Amino acid sequence: MKEIQSIKNPLIKETKKLQQKKYRTQTGTYLLEGFHLVQEAVNAGADVQEIFVNQRGQNEWATWLEEHFPDYYLVSDEILKTLADQPAPQGMVAVVAITETAVENFEGxxxxxxxxxxxxxxxxxxxxxxxxxxxxxxxxxxxxxxxxxxxxxxxxxxxxxxxxxxxxxxxxxxxxxxxxxxxxxxxxxxxxxxxxxxxxxxxxxxxxxxxxxxxxxxxxxxxxxxxxxxxxxxxxxxxxxxxxxxxxxxxxxxx
Amino acid sequence: MKEIQSIKNPLIKETKKLQQKKYRTQTGTYLLEGFHLVQEAVNAGADVQEIFVNQRGQNEWATWLEEHFPDYYLVSDEILKTLADQPAPQGMVAVVAITETAVENFEGxxxxxxxxxxxxxxxxxxxxxxxxxxxxxxxxxxxxxxxxxxxxxxxxxxxxxxxxxxxxxxxxxxxxxxxxxxxxxxxxxxxxxxxxxxxxxxxxxxxxxxxxxxxxxxxxxxxxxxxxxxxxxxxxxxxxxxxxxxxxxxxxxxx
Structure with missing residues (x-):
């Protein structure tokens, strides 16, 4: 776990750019909000690259974080808010890799x-x-x-x-x-x-x-x-x- | 047609209160936004009590207003915005009476x-x-x-x-x-x-x-x-x- 408190931190500034489609395409990554979705991503074997939680999120999901993603970032409420789309972010935002799938066979x-x-x-x-x-x-x-x-x-x-x-x-x-x-x-x-x-x-x-x-x-x-x-x-x-x-x-x- | 330019006009202040359920219950009226819905209300024979339009709305629906509701109010964009729920109100807000229906027969x-x-x-x-x-x-x-x-x-x-x-x-x-x-x-x-x-x-x-x-x-x-x-x-x-x-x-x- 690392801690980030400044909203001007370069990683936060880079991550925030993923709110724009242009940067998602450039980096091949996107932002996922909320524990439920991030948990689904991990369970599905998606390439989760970063996880940001606020204090409340850390308290609530400490065991899960230690087990699945010990390198998460603990950030201020203000930082989480700037990364999230929702006015009241749900305590967790992750950076996940976009999977490029080429469909060859349209069964089903x-x-x-x-x-x-x-x-x-x-x-x-x-x-x-x-x-x-x-x-x-x-x-x-x-x-x-x-x-x-x-x-x-x-x-x-x-x-x-x-x-x-x-x-x-x-x-x-x-x-x-x-x-x-x-x-x-x-x-x-x-x-x-x-x-x-x-x-x-x-x-x-x-x-x-x-x-x-x-x-x-x-x-x-x-x-x-x-x-x-x-x-x-x-x-x-x-x-x-x-x-x-x-x-x-x-x-x-x-x- | 009458014109209201001041956001402090008593009718506007009273009308704005209908955004709260308490006042809707008290007065037996509610706010309806947008020409499409107001037109539906008129077509359905609902008791439409007031209509407020901005300049754009007046230009667009002049004929309809003259025919169906000549006593409408022309108001500033600011007033329409304060009456509406949507950030970009659709040019028209109406006050409509709540119809109390008692259902006796649940056919269908x-x-x-x-x-x-x-x-x-x-x-x-x-x-x-x-x-x-x-x-x-x-x-x-x-x-x-x-x-x-x-x-x-x-x-x-x-x-x-x-x-x-x-x-x-x-x-x-x-x-x-x-x-x-x-x-x-x-x-x-x-x-x-x-x-x-x-x-x-x-x-x-x-x-x-x-x-x-x-x-x-x-x-x-x-x-x-x-x-x-x-x-x-x-x-x-x-x-x-x-x-x-x-x-x-x-x-x-x-x-």
Whole structure:
């Protein structure tokens, strides 16, 4: 254990830069907040490079720290606050290495996201995909960054359980189709196919689109079929993460 | 149209108090932010008592204002900001009367919430219940207020489409059961019944519980059956609004 009390400490200044995507890409690392997520990272064998805790965190997790990460830093509340995204940081912030995964084989069920903007929605969909038994999630271009602290918080650690990769949907869809994997889009459009009529499947890809605009038309045209959820009442639409949950649990085959 | 430029204007000071639940209860009114929601209120025949817009709002919605609410107030950006919950208010804030509804007949499908804390989750569940064709939502004691601005924002106006009432679940459940309406709880517990085995129904009540603790044990004991969603992967649970969406769309009978 080492102690840092000055907010001007060079390591703290460097670490704080990871709040910006540019520096995350440059260094290949990101910030993870809160004991629960850091514990998930360690359990998943992620490359945890630094851990910062305040006094309260040290008191609470002393045994865990000694066992798993004795080289942690004890820092002031002010320092922890400057590293954290949340106004009341949860006592622990870690620097974790980004794992670059190249997916060669799209077995199982996959969720593809087309320009989804809200980090809470993206994180919740990753968490739901994990719970529904999906193999992975592809964040298409224009979708919010996985390493945005708000996305990470909503995943609840699920990004350590399944594969999450970036990708170009324009290139990925033909690749999936060439492997005989059906690709389903989603549309708020009664021309599309009622999701209840689709058989549960082991291998497929499901695409969810932007909160306001939905999927891009050029992507909708590339799919094998587009699905819609019939909306009763006078609601105009569903929240995208709720819609994704309804579809994922309906479509995935129980094996 | 009247103009108010001083933030110390008594009407503005009175109106701002509606950000507190105490004053909402006292006056029987609440604040609604954004043109989309105010328009929904007017379309639904809600008792809209005041409308405040800034210059931008006046420019954008001049025709609508003249037609539906010519007695609106034009206010400074600073005033609108002090009335609004969001850092960048959407150009319009209205004072709307709370409608007291007494439900005598629980026909159709109902969603009951037991101590759900997060306003975004509660609003999203009201929106989803609307879309799934539910008749209403009961906010049990300890559940966040409908008139919290964050709840309202997440409903996207759905609280104008279905009945939303407060209630004591301890009293409501026996009342529903005496009307032969089955009441389903939800549990993160493999002792409970797999939701996929439940037949779609026209009349039923579904209860969702607190984000961390789930439903209270004493409420779980009162139900006809408790359901669970089998969780694959290593996720520990689903977001409560996603779980509610999966269950509502599975359980409601298409008529």
């Amino acid at each position: 069920a996959w969720l593809l996201l087309d320009q989804v903007q809200d980090p809470g929605n993206v994180g919740t969909m990753i968490r739901t995909a994990d719970a529904a038994g999906f193999r992975g999630v592809v964040l298409g271009e224009g979708t919010v960054d996985l390493y945005n602290p708000k996305t990470l918080r909503s995943t609840q650690g699920s990004h350590f359980h399944l594969t999450v990769v970036g990708g170009k949907l324009e290139e990925l869809i033909p690749q999936l189709q060439s492997q005989q994997i059906p690709v389903y889009g989603t549309a708020l459009d009664e021309q599309a196919k009622n999701y209840r009529t689709v058989e549960a499947l082991e291998y497929f890809a499901l695409i969810m689109g932007n909160e306001g605009q939905g999927m891009r038309p050029e992507i909708l045209e590339m799919t094998d079929a587009n699905l819609y959820i019939p909306i009763k009442g006078k609601a105009e639409s569903l929240n995208v993460a709720v819609a994704a949950g309804v579809l994922m649990f309906k479509m995935v085959k129980e094996v | 499908a109902w969603l009951l919430l037991d101590q759900v804390q997060d306003p975004g989750n509660v609003g999203t569940m009201i929106r989803t219940a609307d879309a799934a064709g539910f008749r209403g939502v009961v906010l049990g004691e300890g559940t966040v207020d409908l008139y919290n601005p964050k709840t309202l924002r997440s409903t996207q106006g759905s609280h104008f489409h279905l009945t939303v009432v407060g209630g004591k679940l301890e009293e409501l459940i026996p009342q529903l059961q005496s009307q032969q309406i089955p009441v389903y709880g939800t549990a993160l517990d493999e002792q409970a019944k797999n939701y996929r085995t439940v037949e779609a129904l026209e009349y039923f009540a579904l209860i969702m519980g607190n984000e961390g603790q789930g439903m209270r044990p004493e409420i779980l004991e009162m139900t006809d059956a408790n359901l669970y969603i089998p969780i694959k992967g290593k996720a520990e649970s689903l977001n409560v609004a996603v779980a509610a969406g999966v269950l509502m769309f599975k359980m409601v009978k298409e008529v």
